Amino acid sequence: xxxxxxxxxxxxxxxxxxxxxxxxxxxxxxxxxxxxxxxxxxxxxxxxxxxxxxxxxxxxxxxxxxxxxxxxxxxxxxxxxxxxxxxxxxxxxxxxxxxxxxxxxxxxxxxxxxxxxxxxxxxxxxxxxxxxxxxxxxxxxxxxxxxxxxxxxxxxxxxxxxxxxxxxxxxxxxxxxxxxxxxxxxxxxxxxxxxxxxxxxxxxxxxxxxxxxxxxxxxxxxxxxxxxxxxxxxx
Amino acid sequence: xxxxxxxxxxxxxxxxxxxxxxxxxxxxxxxxxxxxxxxxxxxxxxxxxxxxxxxxxxxxxxxxxxxxxxxxxxxxxxxxxxxxxxxxxxxxxxxxxxxxxxxxxxxxxxxxxxxxxxxxxxxxxxxxxxxxxxxxxxxxxxxxxxxxxxxxxxxxxxxxxxxxxxxxxxxxxxxxxxxxxxxxxxxxxxxxxxxxxxxxxxxxxxxxxxxxxxxxxxxxxxxxxxxxxxxxxxx
Numbered sequence: 001x002x003x004x005x006x007x008x009x010x011x012x013x014x015x016x017x018x019x020x021x022x023x024x025x026x027x028x029x030x031x032x033x034x035x036x037x038x039x040x041x042x043x044x045x046x047x048x049x050x051x052x053x054x055x056x057x058x059x060x061x062x063x064x065x066x067x068x069x070x071x072x073x074x075x076x077x078x079x080x081x082x083x084x085x086x087x088x089x090x091x092x093x094x095x096x097x098x099x100x101x102x103x104x105x106x107x108x109x110x111x112x113x114x115x116x117x118x119x120x121x122x123x124x125x126x127x128x129x130x131x132x133x134x135x136x137x138x139x140x141x142x143x144x145x146x147x148x149x150x151x152x153x154x155x156x157x158x159x160x161x162x163x164x165x166x167x168x169x170x171x172x173x174x175x176x177x178x179x180x181x182x183x184x185x186x187x188x189x190x191x192x193x194x195x196x197x198x199x200x201x202x203x204x205x206x207x208x209x210x211x212x213x214x215x216x217x218x219x220x221x222x223x224x225x226x227x228x229x230x231x232x233x234x235x
Numbered sequence: 236x237x238x239x240x241x242x243x244x245x246x247x248x249x250x251x252x253x254x255x256x257x258x259x260x261x262x263x264x265x266x267x268x269x270x271x272x273x274x275x276x277x278x279x280x281x282x283x284x285x286x287x288x289x290x291x292x293x294x295x296x297x298x299x300x301x302x303x304x305x306x307x308x309x310x311x312x313x314x315x316x317x318x319x320x321x322x323x324x325x326x327x328x329x330x331x332x333x334x335x336x337x338x339x340x341x342x343x344x345x346x347x348x349x350x351x352x353x354x355x356x357x358x359x360x361x362x363x364x365x366x367x368x369x370x371x372x373x374x375x376x377x378x379x380x381x382x383x384x385x386x387x388x389x390x391x392x393x394x395x396x397x398x399x400x401x402x403x404x405x406x407x408x409x410x411x412x413x414x415x416x417x418x419x420x421x422x423x424x425x426x427x428x429x430x431x432x433x434x435x436x437x438x439x440x441x442x443x444x445x446x447x448x449x450x451x452x453x454x455x456x457x458x459x460x461x462x463x464x465x466x467x468x469x470x
Contacts, residue, residue, distance in 0.1 A: 158386065165379045171369035178365060179383065182358040183390045186397035193401070209400050217393055224389060228382045231303050 018103035022111020026085065027118065036084050040123045044077040048131060062135055067195035070131065070139075071151070071188055074124060075181075078155055081119045082163040083176050085112070090167045099233060109160065109229040113222075116156040124148055143198035143207070147214065151191030154218040158184055161225040164232045187217045243446050250439040257429075257436040265429035268420055275420065277335040279430050283437035285328035285353065291321030291441060292360065296388035299381035311377035314384055315367065316448035318360050320441060325357045339418040348398035355394050359387040 030036055051069045055061060089095040089112075098108050128148075132139045159180055166176040190213040197207035239247075261279045268275035295317040302310035332350065333343045344350065363383050370376040422430065 161382070161386070165366065165370075165382065168375065169366065169369035169379075170371060171365070175366065175369055178362045182355050182362060183387055185355055186390060186393040189397045189401065213393070213397055213400070220389060220393070221386070224386060228303065228385065231378045231382055234378065 015104055015107050018101070018107035019111040019114065022098065022108055023114040023118070026112070026115030029088070030119070036081055036088075037119060037122060039084070040077045040081045040119065041126055043080055044073050044123055044127050045130065047073045047076055048127070048134070052134075057135060062137060063200065064196070066131075066135070066137060066139075067192050067199055070127070070148075070195065071192045073127060074120065074148075074152065075155065075184070075188060077123050077127075078116075078120050078152075078159060079177050079180060081123070082116055082156065082159040082180075083166065083173065085116055085119070086160070086163040086167040087172070095233065096235070099235070105230050105233060106226050108233070109226060112164075113153075113156050113160050113225075116160055117152055120152045120156060121149070124152065137199075139199070141198045144195055147191055147194045147198065147211070150211070150214040150218060151187060151194075154187045154214060154221060155184060157218060157222045157225055158187075161229060161232060164229070186213065190214045190217065239450075243443075243450070246439075246443050246446065250436070250443045253432075253436040253439050257433050260429040260432050265426050266423055268426075270420065271339060271418065274335055274338050277331050279433040280437070281328060281331040281335060282430070283433040284324045284331065286434055287437045287441045288321045288325035288328055288353070288356070290438070291317045291324065291445075292356065292384075292388055292391070294445075295321065295360075295384045299384035302377060302381040303385075308377070311380060312449055312452045313445075314377075314380055316445050316452060318363055318384065319448060320444045322357060322360050322364070324437075324441070325353055325360075329353050329357065335418075346398070346401075348395050348401070351398045352391060352395040356391050359390070363387060 048069065051057065051072075055065060055069070057065070057069075089098070099105065101108075128139045131137070159176075162179045162183070163176055166172050166179060169175050190210045194207050194210035194214065196202075197210065257279075261276055265276070265279070267273065295314045298310045298314040298317065301307075302314065329350070332353075336345070337343050363380065366383055367376050367380050370379055
C-alpha cells in the first residue's frame with residue numbers, strides 16, 4: 001500500500017481518457033438499464049410532494065423556503081444515486097475489473113465523480129422546471145444554476161469517496177447518509193444561502209462569501225479525495 | 236494479564252494529583268465572577284474539555300495520515316483510541332456549555348457557530364465509530380477509519396466558517412471580544428491561572444486515557460488471537 005504514493009507517471013491524455021471511459025461506461029449502462037435515474041427522479045418528486053404538505057408551501061412561505069426545499073431534495077436524491085452507483089460496481093464485480101485496468105486509480109475516481117455529477121445534474125434539470133411550474137416561481141436565474149452546479153460538484157466529490165467505503169461495509173444502506181451529511185453540512189448551508197440570495201435578489205456582496213465557501217469546499221475535497229481514493233478501493 | 240507499565244502508573248498518579256489541584260483552583264483559588272456568579276466556574280472545565288476534544292480529533296487525523304502513508308497497526312489503534320476519548324470530551328463540552336447557557340443566555344441551546352460545530356463534530360466521529368463497526372475486515376476497517384478521520388477533520392473548520400457567516404452570539408473570552416456577544420467577561424490573573432491549569436490538567440487526562448485505551452486495545456487483540464488459536468482446527 002506504500003507504493004501508491006509513487007504511482008508510475010501516466011501521460012495526462014491517457015489519464016483523462018481513462019476518466020472519460022469510466023464516465024462513458026456509467027452513462028451507457030444507465031441508458032440501457034435506466035434504474036438509477038428513474039429511482040432518483042421519482043424519489044425527488046416524492047420529496048417535493050411531501051414538502052408541499054409538510055410546509056404548506058403557499059406564496060409567502062415559498063419565497064423563503066424554496067432554496068431549502070430544493071437542496072434537501074437534491075441531497076436526498078443524491079444519496080440514493082451515489083449508493084446505487086457504487087453498489088452496482090461492487091456487486092457485479094465491476095470495480096475489481098476497473099482496478100485491474102492499467103490506469104491511475106484516481107482516473108477511476110474522477111470518472112465516477114463525473115458520472116455521479118451527470119446523474120445529479122439530470123435530476124436537477126428535471127426537478128427545477130417541474131418545481132417552477134408547480135409553484136409558479138422562476139428558477140431560471142443564471143446565478144442559481146451556477147450555485148447548483150458548484151454545490152452538486154462538492155456533494156458528489158465527497159459523496160463518491162464515502163459511498164465507495166459505505167458499499168464495502170456490512171451496514172451499507174444505512175451508512176452513507178450518516179457518513180455524508182455531517183461532512184457535507186457546510187456545503188449544503190452555503191448552497192442554500194447562496195441560492196436563496198439569488199432567488200430573492202439579494203445584493204451580490206451578501207452572496208459572494210457563500211460562493212467563496214462553495215469554491216473552497218469543492219477544491220479542498222476534490223484534492224483530498226483524489227489523494228485518498230487509492231486507499232479506499234484497495235483490496 | 237500483564238501488569239500496567241511503570242510509566243502509565245506514574246502518569247495515573249500525576250494526572251490524579253493535577254486534577255485535585257485543578258478542582259481546588261476552579262472552586263477556591265479563582266475569584267467569583269461579578270456578574271455571572273458561580274455558574275461562570277463551568278468555563279474552566281468547559282473550555283478544557285473542548286480543547287481535549289479538538290486535540291483528540293486532530294491526533295486521530297494525523298494518525299490517519301501516518302497510517303495511510305506508512306502503515307502499521309499502531310497508528311490505527313491511536314486513531315480509534317483518540318476518537319473515542321474525543322467523543323466523550325466533546326460531549327462534556329457541549330453539556331457543560333448548555334448548563335452555563337441556561338442562566339446566562341436564558342436558553343439551553345442556540346445556533347451559534349461553536350455550538351453547531353461541536354455538535355456536528357460529535358456526529359462525524361459517531362459516524363466514524365459506526366463505519367468501523369460496519370466493516371469486518373480489520374485491515375480495511377483501519378484504512379476506512381484513517382480516510383474518514385482525515386475527511387471529517389477537514390470539514391470541521393469549514394463548518395465553523397459557514398455557521399460563523401450565518402450568525403454568532405458566543406462570547407470570545409480569549410483574543411478580541413465581539414461587543415455583541417452575551418456572557419463575555421475579562422479574566423483576572425487568578426482566573427487566567429486557573430484556566431491555564433485546567434487546560435494542562437485536561438491535556439494530562441487525555442494522554443492518560445489514551446494510553447489506557449491503547450493498552451486495552453492491545454489486550455483485546457491478544458484475547459482475540461488466543462481465542463482463534465484455541466478454536467483453530469488442530470489446536
